[in-house]
Amino acid sequence: MAVRKRSSRDIRSESRLDVLHALLAQGGATRNQLARGTGLSLATVATVVSELLAEGLVAETGSSTSGVGRPTTTLAIRGERGILAGVDVAETYVSTHVFDAALTELACTDVPLDERVESADHVVEGLVRSLDEALEAAGRARSELLGVGVALPGLVQGRAGTMSVVVPAWHWRGVGVLDLLRRRLDVPIVVENPLKAIATAELWLGEGRRVASMVTVNLGTGVGVGIVLDGTVLRGATNSAGEWGHSLLVHEGRACRCGRRGCVEAYVGAPGIQQTLREIAPDHPLTGTQLQRDFIGALGAALAAPDPDPAVVRTLERTATYLGAAIADLVAIINPERVMLTGWTAWALGDRLLPGTHAEVRAQAPRGTTADLTVGISTVRGNSAAIGMATLALERFLGDAGLLTTRSPLAL
Amino acid sequence: MAVRKRSSRDIRSESRLDVLHALLAQGGATRNQLARGTGLSLATVATVVSELLAEGLVAETGSSTSGVGRPTTTLAIRGERGILAGVDVAETYVSTHVFDAALTELACTDVPLDERVESADHVVEGLVRSLDEALEAAGRARSELLGVGVALPGLVQGRAGTMSVVVPAWHWRGVGVLDLLRRRLDVPIVVENPLKAIATAELWLGEGRRVASMVTVNLGTGVGVGIVLDGTVLRGATNSAGEWGHSLLVHEGRACRCGRRGCVEAYVGAPGIQQTLREIAPDHPLTGTQLQRDFIGALGAALAAPDPDPAVVRTLERTATYLGAAIADLVAIINPERVMLTGWTAWALGDRLLPGTHAEVRAQAPRGTTADLTVGISTVRGNSAAIGMATLALERFLGDAGLLTTRSPLAL
Ligand SMILES: [Zn+2]
Ligand SMILES: [Zn+2]
Numbered sequence: 001m002a003v004r005k006r007s008s009r010d011i012r013s014e015s016r017l018d019v020l021h022a023l024l025a026q027g028g029a030t031r032n033q034l035a036r037g038t039g040l041s042l043a044t045v046a047t048v049v050s051e052l053l054a055e056g057l058v059a060e061t062g063s064s065t066s067g068v069g070r071p072t073t074t075l076a077i078r079g080e081r082g083i084l085a086g087v088d089v090a091e092t093y094v095s096t097h098v099f100d101a102a103l104t105e106l107a108c109t110d111v112p113l114d115e116r117v118e119s120a121d122h123v124v125e126g127l128v129r130s131l132d133e134a135l136e137a138a139g140r141a142r143s144e145l146l147g148v149g150v151a152l153p154g155l156v157q158g159r160a161g162t163m164s165v166v167v168p169a170w171h172w173r174g175v176g177v178l179d180l181l182r183r184r185l186d187v188p189i190v191v192e193n194p195l196k197a198i199a200t201a202e203l204w205l206g207e208g209r210r211v212a213s214m215v216t217v218n219l220g221t222g223v224g225v226g227i228v229l230d231g232t233v234l235r236g237a238t239n240s241a242g243e244w245g246h247s248l249l250v251h252e253g254r255a256c257r258c259g260r261r262g263c264v265e266a267y268v269g270a271p272g273i274q275q276t277l278r279e280i281a282p283d284h285p286l287t288g289t290q291l292q293r294d295f296i297g298a299l300g301a302a303l304a305a306p307d308p309d310p311a312v313v314r315t316l317e318r319t320a321t322y323l324g325a326a327i328a329d330l331v332a333i334i335n336p337e338r339v340m341l342t343g344w345t346a347w348a349l350g351d352r353l354l355p356g357t358h359a360e361v362r363a364q365a366p367r368g369t370t371a372d373l374t375v376g377i378s379t380v381r382g383n384s385a386a387i388g389m390a391t392l393a394l395e396r397f398l399g400d401a402g403l404l405t406t407r408s409p410l411a412l
Numbered sequence: 413m414a415v416r417k418r419s420s421r422d423i424r425s426e427s428r429l430d431v432l433h434a435l436l437a438q439g440g441a442t443r444n445q446l447a448r449g450t451g452l453s454l455a456t457v458a459t460v461v462s463e464l465l466a467e468g469l470v471a472e473t474g475s476s477t478s479g480v481g482r483p484t485t486t487l488a489i490r491g492e493r494g495i496l497a498g499v500d501v502a503e504t505y506v507s508t509h510v511f512d513a514a515l516t517e518l519a520c521t522d523v524p525l526d527e528r529v530e531s532a533d534h535v536v537e538g539l540v541r542s543l544d545e546a547l548e549a550a551g552r553a554r555s556e557l558l559g560v561g562v563a564l565p566g567l568v569q570g571r572a573g574t575m576s577v578v579v580p581a582w583h584w585r586g587v588g589v590l591d592l593l594r595r596r597l598d599v600p601i602v603v604e605n606p607l608k609a610i611a612t613a614e615l616w617l618g619e620g621r622r623v624a625s626m627v628t629v630n631l632g633t634g635v636g637v638g639i640v641l642d643g644t645v646l647r648g649a650t651n652s653a654g655e656w657g658h659s660l661l662v663h664e665g666r667a668c669r670c671g672r673r674g675c676v677e678a679y680v681g682a683p684g685i686q687q688t689l690r691e692i693a694p695d696h697p698l699t700g701t702q703l704q705r706d707f708i709g710a711l712g713a714a715l716a717a718p719d720p721d722p723a724v725v726r727t728l729e730r731t732a733t734y735l736g737a738a739i740a741d742l743v744a745i746i747n748p749e750r751v752m753l754t755g756w757t758a759w760a761l762g763d764r765l766l767p768g769t770h771a772e773v774r775a776q777a778p779r780g781t782t783a784d785l786t787v788g789i790s791t792v793r794g795n796s797a798a799i800g801m802a803t804l805a806l807e808r809f810l811g812d813a814g815l816l817t818t819r820s821p822l823a824l
Binding site: 003004005006007008010011014039209210211212213225227229230231234235236237238239240241242243244246247248249250251253258260322325326328329330332333334335336337364366368369371372373 | 415416417418419420422423426451621622623624625637639641642643646647648649650651652653654655656658659660661662663665670672734737738740741742744745746747748749776778780781783784785
């Protein structure tokens with residue numbers, strides 16, 4: 001792949017994205033407010049708004065009179081323009097979230113997947129069922145969909161036309177899962193891996209467009225990052241950037257499910273945290289908790305007790321040390337302005353993990369990289385992979401309408 | 413810092429850079445050849461060439477007749493437009509290289525620095541003396557300088573107006589070294605850290621503009637990387653991106669001179685390689701070699717012997733394993749198309765290190781990231797930090813002439 005050449009079309013596309021992001025963030029705004037919020041000229045804002053009005057994605061919702069001037073029109077995203085679905089496919093479930101065009105969630109459903117069945121057909125069946133159930137719960141029809149975004153748990157690789165999906169747990173390499181999906185759903189589909197979907201959600205709905213560089217750190221069973229540079233998610237040569245979970249914390253350390261030894265994930269993924277507890281207190285009752293979310297929830301509950309179990313406290317401290325050291329590596333290499341923790345471990349333990357993690361990042365990262373660095377918990381709650389996929393589906397829809405230049409090579 | 417907005421001026425600037433890079437790479441070319449080489453339209457090439465002709469940086473050097481068409485004019489960079497100096501300031505020496513405007517080296521000098529003297533004054537003195545000696549060796553005058561680029565060994569941080577230089581060995585934090593420099597030299601000066609200078613050299617003269625993503629790995633006493641994405645060196649929030657040398661290889665492993673434990677540098681920096689030999693064969697004669705370049709040179713010579721010393725072979729193997737594992741982490745996080753090894757350890761040991769390193773990268777990096785990945789030894793030889801600084805000085809000169817938009821916040 002050669003250097004991507006930008007065109008003046010890309011610049012117009014970025015202005016449209018800026019205006020959309022500002023409208024989403026502010027709920028509603030006047031042209032003047034949009035110009036102030038985006039840093040664009042009023043003339044550019046006026047042009048962009050008229051394009052979005054013509055596309056039916058933005059509406060004039062009223063007028064406000066401020067002071068003595070003439071009334072100015074308030075604009076907002078027109079949720080009723082259509083609906084979007086964001087689908088989070090994991091190894092054991094499919095979670096589908098339906099949104100209106102203003103990214104307000106209308107309904108969601110979870111359909112369990114039998115993880116023993118590894119065929120792509122089986123997953124596609126579950127996905128279609130989950131989508132139909134979510135549409136029914138929202139009282140909407142497939143025909144209203146502007147697009148569907150699907151997060152697949154693995155490496156979604158390659159460029160348009162030569163894409164492949166590698167899901168380690170499913171041995172899917174080379175299987176035409178995308179063809180299967182396209183045949184079943186007669187709507188535009190985009191696919192991505194969850195790390196990039198989560199980073200996209202943070203970019204649209206969180207902090208991403210206010211800072212020049214940000215890393216989203218997803219903490220769950222697996223762990224990984226999304227790297228956002230100048231408003232764009234870093235994809236990498238084969239769309240595999242962000243696999244920090246499988247970078248080293250300890251050379252020749254704990255075995256990781258990827259086959260490598262000593263990966264970050266083997267220490268700060270939920271099973272890794274359980275392993276840390278096992279090393280501290282081999283007979284602790286929580287070492288037997290089967291489901292990982294239950295284990296993390298129980299750990300959070302144990303920490304909230306008035307006189308918390310020392311083994312649990314020690315586990316949290318060691319986890320914060322591991323996590324801080326691993327984030328310090330990201331800070332050394334990427335030097336971002338902001339690090340946002342996300343994912344269900346972050347929701348459950350984040351407030352307790354954060355002080356120790358932040359202290360370790362400050363202690364371990366190179367001098368001068370942490371003075372202005374913020375480490376926080378993402379404010380995008382819910383299923384951020386699904387939310388991110390819905391925003392990618394919206395981007396694809398706007399791309400098809402000629403309003404955005406496609407950065408993602410991943411549309412079907 | 414907010415998201416950097418691009419303008420149509422940036423796009424014109426990139427076209428000019430593309431044409432300059434193509435002219436440097438090809439030596440001389442016709443407008444048609446430039447259009448083919450850069451992917452720009454012939455009209456854009458013609459416009460850019462006329463701007464560069466007007467600035468005196470490009471000249472028409474002759475005409476070639478190919479086939480039956482009318483003769484076409486050959487263009488080349490006009491070396492005589494002026495001279496550039498690239499200065500590599502290390503802890504124990506200042507190396508200054510003088511180039512013509514076509515980046516052909518005219519002369520160089522090395523001035524030793526007494527590393528016991530830590531004052532900024534002392535370093536600035538050494539720098540000015542080195543520059544004057546190099547100019548004299550080239551038979552040129554300070555007045556001919558279009559610019560001077562200085563690589564400083566440490567973190568060069570901040571934005572225009574609030575810059576600081578942190579050189580750990582010199583305790584320079586907060587000292588106005590830049591003011592000192594500017595007072596002594598009445599020419600435009602840019603400063604950067606060596607990692608970004610080396611990446612810039614690879615971008616201008618090596619592989620950088622042919623691939624969408626590249627990491628340059630510098631191996632010397634210290635180690636670190638330059639990350640090049642879409643033709644731009646990643647700087648990070650405080651210009652500190654690339655400190656991979658101080659990311660973890662072994663959590664709580666060997667002490668590193670940065671104060672952290674287990675850094676990559678403590679294993680693959682020259683003193684780290686010597687430590688590996690010491691662990692394998694504590695009494696080996698090479699463990700006593702004082703100067704690091706001498707040690708690496710002696711290691712290379714010992715490996716070239718007909719029946720090489722097993723301890724030395726084992727040291728190389730372990731170094732390749734460490735280096736491969738640490739590069740695999742970069743590949744996991746950044747997913748680049750190309751990794752280029754550079755620096756004096758790479759020149760001395762690279763051909764012997766490469767097979768083991770590449771095998772370890774393939775074994776350790778996430779699936780799907782290594783199929784198209786090239787790991788190679790940089791073809792930019794000589795002092796690539798000095799070469800990179802000269803190119804940054806040229807960029808600065810072109811920026812002042814209105815031909816390039818400045819990406820670097822580091823000009824004085
Ligand atoms: Zn792993
Ligand atoms: Zn270190």
